Amino acid sequence: MLAVKVPKREAEKVRRKLIELGLLAKGYAVRREGEFVLFPVTEPVEGFELIEADFERLERRPHSYREVVEVPENVRPLLPSSFDIIGDVAIIELPEELMSYGKVIGEAILKVHRHIKAVFAKGSKVSGEYRVRELVHLAGRRRTETLHRENGIRLKLDVARVYFSPRLATERMRIFEKTRPGEIIFDMFAGVGPYAVLLAKKAKLVFACDINPWAIRYLEENIRLNKANNVVPILGDVRKIAGKLEADRVIMNLPKFADRFLREAMLSVKPGGIVHYYGFAPEEDLFSEHEAKIKAAAKELGFTVKFLEKRKVRPYAPRQFNIAIDFKVMK
Numbered sequence: 439m440l441a442v443k444v445p446k447r448e449a450e451k452v453r454r455k456l457i458e459l460g461l462l463a464k465g466y467a468v469r470r471e472g473e474f475v476l477f478p479v480t481e482p483v484e485g486f487e488l489i490e491a492d493f494e495r496l497e498r499r500p501h502s503y504r505e506v507v508e509v510p511e512n513v514r515p516l517l518p519s520s521f522d523i524i525g526d527v528a529i530i531e532l533p534e535e536l537m538s539y540g541k542v543i544g545e546a547i548l549k550v551h552r553h554i555k556a557v558f559a560k561g562s563k564v565s566g567e568y569r570v571r572e573l574v575h576l577a578g579r580r581r582t583e584t585l586h587r588e589n590g591i592r593l594k595l596d597v598a599r600v601y602f603s604p605r606l607a608t609e610r611m612r613i614f615e616k617t618r619p620g621e622i623i624f625d626m627f628a629g630v631g632p633y634a635v636l637l638a639k640k641a642k643l644v645f646a647c648d649i650n651p652w653a654i655r656y657l658e659e660n661i662r663l664n665k666a667n668n669v670v671p672i673l674g675d676v677r678k679i680a681g682k683l684e685a686d687r688v689i690m691n692l693p694k695f696a697d698r699f700l701r702e703a704m705l706s707v708k709p710g711g712i713v714h715y716y717g718f719a720p721e722e723d724l725f726s727e728h729e730a731k732i733k734a735a736a737k738e739l740g741f742t743v744k745f746l747e748k749r750k751v752r753p754y755a756p757r758q759f760n761i762a763i764d765f766k767v768m769k
Contacts, residue, residue: 736767
């Protein structure tokens with residue numbers, strides 16, 4: 439087939455130019471001959487040496503596990519279009535009709551995503567004081583500890599022992615961008631530290647509380663991993679800590695029950711400080727119920743609040759959303 443022949447030192451520049459012109463033939467491996475590189479092209483390119491050459495076809499790799507998984511046609515429409523990846527662990531939510539095909543689904547995920555080493559299915563909803571769920575092993579290694587990377591930090595965790603959602607990485611970065619250098623921050627439900635360790639890059643001090651001893655154990659390890667020595671891990675019930683510190687910014691990442699801790703959040707923020715509140719809400723009325731609870735908690739304490747921003751964070755269930763409300767507390 440037709441090819442452009444260029445010296446190796448110019449190869450990368452020429453490759454980008456051919457892509458820009460839409461002339462680089464897809465599906466073929468580039469060839470190297472001594473000090474030259476040969477690019478397959480779809481038509482003659484002015485200003486370059488053109489030759490005829492044979493190229494090896496590249497095997498097209500599937501983009502989705504659904505392209506390779508072997509399940510009966512009647513259940514194929516039920517295959518989930520997405521799943522969570524935490525480090526090198528994949529966690530997929532399968533409807534009951536697909537659980538008997540869990541092994542072949544897990545093996546298909548491993549085949550397509552080479553960096554994934556273990557695949558689990560959600561065996562229950564997030565529940566209990568520690569906000570964890572049962573996991574069903576489908577394929578790969580039988581281990582739940584992993585190292586996850588996001589937003590320039592590393593987080594070691596055990597997906598079976600602590601709560602962690604990779605889908606909140608964008609939200610965590612949103613808070614990071616709002617944080618001003620030198621702030622004191624109170625992360626009320628810190629988990630393994632995805633907010634705390636990230637915000638430590640800007641903050642003077644981050645108090646990171648969680649009631650799950652496994653979460654605090656991994657938080658301590660993540661402080662060392664990221665050299666985030668200005669993070670103070672606190673194991674215990676946040677109710678016992680509230681009011682004993684004054685923060686410029688409070689993170690309330692406990693969407694199912696955050697409304698129960700509004701009093702504690704407001705007692706722990708400086709006058710004029712900001713609270714980042716999270717909740718769950720139906721699509722038809724995302725914010726009004728949560729705003730009413732925030733106003734009521736402030737009134738009970740003799741404070742007032744100013745709402746700064748309201749947003750949908752992510753879908754949570756059919757017609758249900760994880761929402762965020764940022765508000766300022768005036769005392």
